[in-house]
Amino acid sequence: MGVEAVPINPRELRGYRFGLVLFLFTQAVPFVVLYAVEYYFDAFYISPATNQWLGAVEVLLMILAWTTGRSGLAAMRHNNLSGLISGFRQSLVLGLANLVVLGYQWGTRFVPPGTRYGEIFYTVSGVTGFYTLVGLFVVLAISIRAGRLRFTSENCWDAEAAMYFVTFSLLTNVVTYLFLYWI
Amino acid sequence: MAQNIVTEATPYRTRPTMPPVLRGFLWAAIGFLVLNMATIAVDPFRGHPFITEISAVIGWVGGVIGWLLGVGGWEGVVLPLFGVPNPWVAAPGWRKYLELSTEHKVIGIQYLISSTGTFGIAGLLAMGIRYELMQPSLHFFTYPDQYLTAVGVHGTLMMFAVGTVALVGGLGNYMVPLMIGAKGTVFPRLSGIGHWLVPAGVLTVIFSPLFGYWTTGWRGYEPLASQDPSGIIYYYLGVAALTLSSTCVAVNLAATIVFHRSNGVTWARLPLFVWGILTVSLLNLIWLPEIQMTFVLGLLDRLVPFNFFDAIGSPLNYLSLFWLFGHPEVYIVVVPALALWNEIIPVMAQKSLFGRSWAVIGLIFVMMLSGLVWAHHMFTNMRNSEMFPFSFFTEMISIPTGFSFLAAIGTLWKSRYRLFTPGLLVIMSMFNFLVGGLTGVFLADPPVNLEVHNTFFVVAHFHYTIIGGMVFTWVAAMYYWIPKLSGRMYNEFWGKLLAIVIFIGFNGAFSQMFLLGLHGMNRWVPAYPPYLKPMNYEVSLFAFLLGAGFIGHGIHLWWTWVKGPVTPDNPWNGRTLEWLTTSPPPPENFNGEVLVTGSFYRYDIDKPAAVLHPPE
16 A cells, blocks of 8 residues: 554653543533433433333443454454454444444334433433444544554554544443433 | 554655645535435425425535545545545645645644634624614614624634634644644644634634524523524534534644653743643633533424423523533633733743742633633522622632733833833733723622623623733734744834724723613614713724724734744744744754753743754
């Protein structure tokens, strides 16, 4: 491809890590707003129409997506590029499955949208799904980039960054699940 | 993501076949049409017009993505993200300002150009507003909603595309790396793509009235917003683009300040302006995502429709969420200005900065307290017992704000202050902000607040802080740094004359607004009782003078950039690092390695604060 990876010095790497974590912290703020609005309108009410099992399946799929992504990153640390790509692609499929289950929940309208709880349910789960989608796009992009640039164990910051996104998606899925289905 | 880790092994890089901005417009149009039509195609309810509220939103997303890709995002961001090298080479000359750039100085100037242009548009709207108010009844605008929309677009552009952008995105991007001795920023693409969200956001807000007049002002107040025509949707979207731009800059500059300081630039030596940008970046990172999500909820109220904030939801909840962001926003605008006073005054006085630590502590405490005062905007909706803490914290925030005055006045004390244009404008700004701040203390007291709520007293107060404080300091900083940006010096006579013109115009206009407010002149109305006409007439004349003065400054600075006399690298004898390099700085900022050995603000010692070791 006429391209080659250039090693990143440790100081630059710390800057990248700090900047990305800072960015992800800021992206927690919208969720705080959503949970606050949920509390304001619904307090601790949970609609009996919710399907907690499907919510749990979504979270489980996201946990599996995170685990496979993480194992891909661990493989990269041992210079196993194909392990990284394979782990990320599996993570992508599992993440998409998470969105399919969310789509099924939306499509079947288990929760009536015209209620206070419904408004909150579709908004919070929709925003969570959007962030999951962004995380999956990053995973897809980095799995392609890794193959083109021939990542090495010393030079795989991009894969680490993608996992930061996936971790953030996992956390939002878990907290959203707790707020929508339990608290 | 997509940090700069790819290089090119084969030299096949080219220039774009179409000017990037032109391609941006073309791709934006295509993006809008494609997503708009896709939305219409899946719409289960047939018979809707070609553009609906939902398709306009989704089409707008396509338009903005097309715009960002068109101006260089495709080659500069998307291709590298997927491991393909950027096929473009940076354009030479002025063309580099018209495409995506990763050079922080180019990005800084792009931000300055965008915010200056927006300031001109918002200023023209202000002239229209003042022309309308020269008569007690409608004579310029046809309908009251047109007037209210003009006020809303003016306020939105000024807050989100000028106040938040000029000092942080503009001067911050340009100066911060220079002032810390860095050769670049941590996430150059992030700031680069961030800039191009500004024109997208500004155009969205400017053209929003085409979808119907919106009457909420820059605050998007509910339940008005849920009753307004569709134009309010593009207010939400425009602000989303503008705030996303500022978020990008905040992440980049915060990481750069923490990790790219050169040897010897310790936290104790960090320049005041850099402290200001760091504190503001943290404020941006907390509060901009907050208002973005609030606006998403507002959008859902319109599109689905949900009922979060409309009349059967909770408008008061919206007000709280808005002002939680809204009041820190005021400090996002003003804190860099407070920092700049104490950046410029020691240089103009050639005297050590008084109480440097207190000046820094003041900025940090302003940042921390700014999130505790929001409900003073809502005293009319509250019980007395609820007002007290917000009244208390609002008055308390004047104390750390006063630290900036303390440092500035202590430095000026018994100094031989050089009253060049930047120094003059800083003094003017301090005077203006003092008036704005003192009247803010009045407004923090519930009895006064309830009396003058929604009158021109409030309009005068916040214009004294934003225009009188921030914009005057922005102009001062432009005169201070134009020799660094261009290598040329402005004309002192014209600089001072124009400074005096805007000072007279500003104070003539806005000081009388306090009186207008006390006499019963309400905000948000294009018509008023005839007894208020004489003073309104005078205010408008001074406002036109102010507008002419700002245009004069713009022309003068442009002339300086193009034809001003060449100046030495350090015409002010400043000690901060930007004066250590050539004017304008080279692409790598410094021709060598910077080593800082002393304070930037000590003028009682002859030894320079830093040395530049030539490259080996």
